[in-house]
Amino acid sequence: MQPAVPGASAAPFPFLQFPFRRFGLGAMPELNTTMAQQAEADLASLLDRLKAAQRELVLTAAKGSTLPSDGMLRKISELEGAIAATEALMQEEGVRR
Template sequence: MSKLQTLLDRLKAHQHVLIVAAADHDTMPADSVLRRVAELENAIAAVEAVIAEDEEE
């Protein structure tokens, strides 16, 4: 497995943990949690784009 794929897997796992933790609360998660989830989504998309570019070469 490539280092980028490993990074991608870790980012997705961390995002999943945040989402599950937020869902375990009865109230809407704090803005900071939502912001972190969104930041992870951006990082995931960036890593996926680099992986896709590498596969095309």
């Protein structure tokens, strides 16, 4: 069975592709670039917030005369993991472009 519209897909769900292909908007590179830039900005903002939160916890722990609580140490460690994951994702996204 041939698609009724040139460029439309003969896939089981052609309506998922049809409008974009019909109007020649296949990949829409400018939209992809804008989305990538927005994602990069979002990740950078998240990274800044995570680092600021971790810094505040470390500075608070440094002010005390005793060892920080297990909960505070756990939170600092969890933030470190989130920071590493965010940095890795930023690097991965940068390599793709």
